Amino acid sequence: MKTKVLTLDNKAAGDIELADEIFGLEPRKDILARMVNYQLAKRRAGTHHAQTRNEVAGTSAKMYRQKGTGRARQGNGKAPQFRGGGKAFGPVVRDHAHRLNKKVRKLAMRHALSSKQADGSLIVIDDAAVTSPKTKELRAKLAALGLENALIVGGAEVDQNLSLAARNIPLIDVLPTQGANVYDILRRQKLVLTKAAVEGLEARLK
Numbered sequence: 001m002k003t004k005v006l007t008l009d010n011k012a013a014g015d016i017e018l019a020d021e022i023f024g025l026e027p028r029k030d031i032l033a034r035m036v037n038y039q040l041a042k043r044r045a046g047t048h049h050a051q052t053r054n055e056v057a058g059t060s061a062k063m064y065r066q067k068g069t070g071r072a073r074q075g076n077g078k079a080p081q082f083r084g085g086g087k088a089f090g091p092v093v094r095d096h097a098h099r100l101n102k103k104v105r106k107l108a109m110r111h112a113l114s115s116k117q118a119d120g121s122l123i124v125i126d127d128a129a130v131t132s133p134k135t136k137e138l139r140a141k142l143a144a145l146g147l148e149n150a151l152i153v154g155g156a157e158v159d160q161n162l163s164l165a166a167r168n169i170p171l172i173d174v175l176p177t178q179g180a181n182v183y184d185i186l187r188r189q190k191l192v193l194t195k196a197a198v199e200g201l202e203a204r205l206k
Contacts, residue, residue, distance in 0.1 A: 003117075005124050005195065010144040013126040016195060018117070019202050027115035035108035035182040038100040050090025053078045058085075110205055112182045116191040123147075123192045128154045128174075133164035142172065149189040153180045155196030177201060 001024055005013040018024070058078045066073055080088035116122040123145065130138055142150070149171040154162070158176050166174045173184060177200035185191055193201070 003124055005126055007126055008141045016124055022110050022202055022205050023113050023117045025111055025114040027111050027118060031108045031111050039183045042097040044096040046094050046096050048091040049093050050087035053086030056086045106205055108182050112185045121190050123190060125192060125194055128152055128162055128194045129159040130161045130165060133161040135165050135168045138165035139169055147190055150192055151184055151188040152192040153177060153197040154194050
């Protein structure tokens with residue numbers, strides 16, 4: 001399929017052919033959901049921890065005699081039912097990551113790109129480079145393109161001036177081709193790809 005190519009100044013810069021097997025699929029929400037869950041689970045720190053009864057500070061002496069008090073039998077005050085006692089079945093340090101086949105991950109990326117193309121939320125520009133790292137100038141260029149909430153994917157390396165200018169603009173992310181991922185694509189309303197990014201993604205996903 002063909003799509004128009006623009007410049008950062010919102011001027012026509014020809015056309016580009018997009019691969020149908022990458023940008024022309026019928027988006028599947030189930031695959032996208034699996035990939036997003038995979039990414040979010042993988043980035044969780046998993047450092048949550050609650051002290052169990054053998055970890056809390058306190059004596060292990062029996063609280064009171066076994067019989068004759070009219071109260072329930074108790075071993076020591078570190079039991080979970082007491083204030084200051086340990087937590088029963090509390091969170092422990094662990095890794096939340098789970099496996100997802102490489103084929104499914106690549107397929108999810110194809111469906112994420114296809115969903116943006118199907119929604120009319122994909123914009124292709126000839127190059128993502130600016131002459132100076134001025135946030136005000138970049139904001140004006142993005143406004144001309146109608147971009148308020150967007151992910152910009154450059155080539156193998158992101159233009160340094162663009163990266164510096166964009167980092168103070170809320171809801172605008174800039175990534176190199178290798179950094180493009182399903183979660184970041186879906187969390188922004190618009191996806192902006194350079195011609196180099198299109199070539200890189202097609203080579204990566206074929």
